[in-house]
Amino acid sequence: MTVAEIGTIVGQEEQEILALVHNFAETVMRPVGIELDKLSDPSDVIKADSPLWHVFERYSELGIDMFELSNSGLPPNRVALLNAMISEELGWGDSGLAISLEVSIFPKALAMMSGNPELIEQFGSGHAVGCWAITEPDHGSDVIFFGGQLKDMPGKPNCIAKKVGDVLEINGQKAAWVSNGTIAKNAALFCAVDLGEGICGMGGILVDLSQQGVTRGAPLDKIGQRALNQGEIYFENVRVPLRNMVISPDLGSFGSDVGLSMANAGMGATFVGVSRAAFELAVSYAKERIQKGVPIIEHQSVKSRLFQMYRKMEASRHLARQAVVNNGMGAPDLKMSIASKVTATQSAFEVASEAIQIYGGNGLAKAYPVEKLMRDARASMIEDGCNEVLGMMAAEKF
Ligand SMILES: Cc1cc2nc3c(=O)[nH]c(=O)nc-3n(C[C@H](O)[C@H](O)[C@H](O)COP(=O)(O)OP(=O)(O)OC[C@H]3O[C@@H](n4cnc5c(N)ncnc54)[C@H](O)[C@@H]3O)c2cc1C
Structure with a gap:
């Protein structure tokens, strides 16, 4: 569009x-x-x-x-x-x-x-780089899936915030996959919380990552979205006031649903843009590339494939807009956000792959822009939850 x-x-x-x-x-x-x-x-x-x-x-x-x-x-x-x-x-x-x-x-x-003025002043004003640190080395899908019911999650959490007096003391680490993990000034940290009687669930905690006890991993090397820096965040006796726990474990799955819903709806809308980039490039290449004496867009099978790309892009776009509007206008709509993320990322991958096919050999060459789009889209089907795991989560809301 x-x-x-x-x-x-x-x-x-x-x-x-x-x-x-x-x-x-x-x-x-x-x-x-x-x-x-x-x-x-x-x-x-x-x-x-x-x-x-x-x-x-x-x-x-x-x-x-x-x-x-x-x-x-x-x-x-x-x-x-x-x-x-x-x-x-x-x-x-x-x-x-x-x-x-x-x-x-x-x-x-x-x-x-x-709604706390001090937290809004510290974390809500300005344009500091932030991150959402939720997944852990031993718990990727687990932490997405069990979110609010962390007590039932098999295995020990890699990161725990424990109440000590009137502060939370954070120890452990988050996964190498935390987007902006290597550069973020602030974190929305979602981790296991122990209020004194063992782990009672997951909390959403604001953490200033410039403080003592926070260290970072090396930036991750990966197939696509290479401009997106990612890396571990380590916590060693990092203390934050109790008020920084904006989402408390007693809210159950609400806290993780809000975060995941926001993230998935944003992913859906973003990856419509990837489909659109691939579609536009494919159309313009198909109008220029001559085979059998005519632009390849004149060949019926190319036309038909371009239509399938267009159809996927438009379907993703409408779902994505609906999901973002639903989230923006009321309570988080996790099912719809997941439907949007899964549809848009799967479509972006298929549309980008088809764009490569329409470019022929040139589609595989780094000198042309479409192979990058396919690599970027490939990462999106795992990002913010593997699509198949997200689908199971959405189905639990039926
Ligand atoms: C580009 C990118 C950006 C990311 N950004 C962030 C971020 O900002 N913050 C953050 O915290 N994390 C982030 N992640 C991490 C991402 O959320 C996890 O990679 C994802 O949830 C999968 O976890 P995992 O990699 O540990 O895979 P695993 O959980 O180990 O899954 C491996 C395989 O097993 C399957 N599987 C796992 N559990 C089940 C189950 N219960 N039932 C059936 N199948 C199952 C999965 O579908 C998958 O195929 C990002 C990841 C990527 C790729």
Whole structure:
């Protein structure tokens, strides 16, 4: 969908914002995403002179995080829809960078949820890089799946926050997969909580990662979304005030449902952008590439394959917008958010793979842009929960 087409269903203010975001995605995110993807050492992605920092700076200048938009005077349903459209634009620019920018808001979201002015001041103002630290080396799907019923999870948690007097003392580690784990200033830490009588569930805790006792792992080297830095976070006797536990274990699965719902709905909208990028590239290549004397788009099978790509992209887009609006307008809608994430990421992978097929041999070459999209999309089917595990979780809500 072009920005002009979006304009047929949203107002002038949204169009202006989307035009700015599209420009940012095209002129900043795309080239930087490609540059960072090519770096063989993932440590270079976060070094002091990396263009990654330029992306964060330019993004914060746009002033488009969901809380800033909430203060724009637009009604909540239009803000929610706009959020979905913005995520699509960011994903269209570069999905690894999009996730890096989007996950950054998690600590701020938790602080806003608390309603506590001190937490809002510390974690909710400004544009500090944030992360959502939930998975652990020994518990990936487990921690997503058992979230609120952590007591029933097989095996010992790798990270525990224990109440000691009027503070929580955090020890252990989170997985190498924490997005922004190597650079985040603040964490929305979801981990096992012991209030004095053993582990009683999972809590959502705000942690300033610049404090003593926090150390990081090396940036992870992976197949796709290479612009997205990831790495372990280690905690050794890290103390935070009890009030930093915004989501307490007695809320059961509510806390993990909120986090997962937000993350999955955002993923859905973002990966519509990846489908769109692959689809647009495939259409334009099919119009240029001549075989048997005509552009390949004239061949029926190519037309038909392009239609299947279009169909998947549009279906993902409508589900993604619905999921983001549902979350933005009421209680977290985990089933719908999961349906959106699974559909959009699976579709993005299939659409990007088909784009490679339409490019023929060139699709496999690093000099052309589509192989990167397929690698980026491949990672998304595991990110924020393996799709098959998420499906089982959604089915439990039936
Ligand atoms: C790009 C990316 C970004 C990420 N970002 C974050 C982040 O910001 N924060 C964070 O904390 N984590 C993050 N993760 C981690 C992600 O959530 C986990 O990788 C994911 O939940 C799967 O966990 P795992 O890798 O340990 O796989 P495992 O849980 O070991 O799963 C391995 C296989 O077993 C299957 N399986 C596991 N359990 C079951 C079950 N009960 N029933 C049936 N099959 C099962 C899975 O489907 C999978 O095929 C990210 C991951 C990726 C790839």
